[in-house]
């Protein structure tokens with residue numbers, strides 16, 4: 001019941017990986033048969049991943065996972081900003097970042113003719129750490145200014161008008177996740193793209209790039225990069241029954257800069273001898289999504305809704321469904337729920353459940369001393385409710401009979417904990 005943390009390999013994916021490990025071990029850069037065999041698998045996988053997000057194969061770069069894909073976008077944006085400044089004849093003196101790092105434009109009165117501009121990023125306050133911590137690093141190092149837009153406590157979403165209001169002449173990238181990993185709330189990325197493109201060009205005569213981390217959305221809802229209108233989109237294999245690698249959609253590869261250097265693999269954007277078997281597995285996982293996304297989506301939604309109905313019947317006023325807002329859409333598989341009452345902290349309830357495993361929030365925070373989810377607090381969930389939250393995320397194989405077992409397990413544990421008080 002923690003599919004948003006990770007998913008097992010689909011059996012067909014495992015079979016493809018195993019076969020590739022055995023038969024496609026050659027170096028894909030080698031131009032003899034053994035290498036060519038590997039290269040063919042990689043190109044087939046690229047085509048399947050491209051089809052999954054409705055783009056051309058040449059717009060897909062394979063990476064080690066969502067974190068690397070997100071880092072590539074953010075570091076590329078830094079480079080793009082300086083490329084733009086060095087070529088734009090604007091009358092201002094744009095100093096290189098090293099000469100700006102000691103100066104904080106936001107706190108100094110810069111004379112018009114020597115504006116020391118740093119790139120400006122716009123994001124939200126509910127992003128994954130592989131976005132937030134990179135941007136915090138940029139700020140600490142004086143490399144960029146960042147605006148963290150608060151999502152609405154009434155919808156769990158950020159609105160396009162907030163993005164437009166935050167734009168500055170030096171804004172280079174907007175990054176907003178497509179769906180949140182804890183609440184499942186889907187963000188209006190397509191609407192942001194439509195408004196951002198016209199507004200930034202009319203107001204600042206610059207292109208502001210748009211990225212979305214689609215890690216939690218792919219495999220649960222249809223994802224079409226052209227409908228979304230994004231310049232970059234992050235893909236994470238282990239969220240949709242694929243291997244622990246990832247990919248990055250890039251609308252214009254010329255806008256992408258490598259974050260490390262080596263051989264010419266991935267057209268130089270992501271050097272390193274390719275992980276052929278895992279790439280082949282990612283391609284199979286993508287192929288399965290293309291073939292089955294409607295079925296996956298419907299199955300997950302039916303079971304998730306049955307879960308929430310069952311919890312409300314069993315617990316009535318003692319249960320709160322978090323992340324469900326009248327004006328927002330949610331991923332079909334995510335249920336964030338709190339059992340109300342003193343002593344019913346989410347981690348304590350889960351520690352006593354015997355028939356299923358789940359989490360109180362993002363897996364990458366599980367090492368931290370338990371504090372309630374910052375995402376839930378940001379999304380308007382009161383602290384005493386957020387501290388009692390557990391995240392239940394349905395998988396492709398979760399059934400209604402599974403849900404009956406889980407709800408009965410929760411009922412027994414919560415009643416026991418209440419009786420012990």
Ligand SMILES: O=C(O)CC[SeH]
Pocket residue numbers: 004005006128181182361362363364365
């Ligand atoms: O939300 C999760 O568990 C995956 C990201 Se760390």
